[in-house]
Amino acid sequence: MSEIQISPDEPLWQWGPVLVNRTLVFTWIVMLVLTIVSWILTRRLQTVPSQQTDQDDPNAQPACRKSSLLSGAQNLLEVMVSGLRTQIREISEDDPDPFLGFVGTIFLFLATANLLAIVPGFQVPTASLSTSAALATCVFVAVPMYGIRRKGFFDYLKQYRQPSIFMLPFNIIGELSRTLALAVRLYGNMMSGTVIAAILLGFVPLFVPVLMQLFGLLTGMIQAYIFSVLAMVYIASATRVQN
């Protein structure tokens, strides 16, 4: 049982002070996958359905109908982006555009990283505390940035003494502890999937680990959703202007 690692942060390759571990490698793989796939999908975007065949020729009708549709890749992208925008608008009750870049990137990264767990040999980078702590730190930094950009520096700081000045330490503690909770929640959920699969392999090696892996896919998707929704909720509570 002692070979169970609760962290994929074992050094993989070392060259002087440069140390590369599995988490780093697989994070870069996820980033490469996201970049290459989006580069391929966004090469031929179109704002109007294209109709390159002339309308006069009645024989060209089927081809014309076919080419007047949007490409499948663009449909997929539009579904994803508009879904993200709807979710952000429902949470923030505001224009989703300023938040789409940050929250959407977090969601896409986490969803890709957690779903790639079905690829054999792929070690989920979010099952390392380093990755989830880094993402939670991004949220921790992004919340005051959005708040200050929306309300101004002093108006943003004023909300820390709501409802009274005695709440100041508790507001600060709340800010820190929810960052910790964000990091540990993602890490714990993803790590528990790996550890439970490893433990089950020890005594029921047939079928049951597969079921747990399927369940792990669901958990990974829900965790990606929850992480981005919570980031959006925190940002929305910092940017909301009280009337």
Added chain:
Amino acid sequence: MDQQTLLAVASIVTAGLTISIGSIGPALGEGRALAQALAAIAQQPDEANTITRTLFVGLAMVESTAIYCFVVAMILLFANPYMNS
């Protein structure tokens, strides 16, 4: 029994206690939340989207207490800082 063995016994027993006691509260809470959400969806099926979204977020926040216990149990078992083995 030397000190290391005592430490191992204490760690294993504590890990079991942590995960068992720590999962009672979230289990009760999640059951209540799920029952309430099902009742709400049965009453207002039109609001199912909002209810489901809030339910998932709420369940994740309730569940995180159990996850903290799990992380502590895992640290006690596999990454105990006081064990030098």
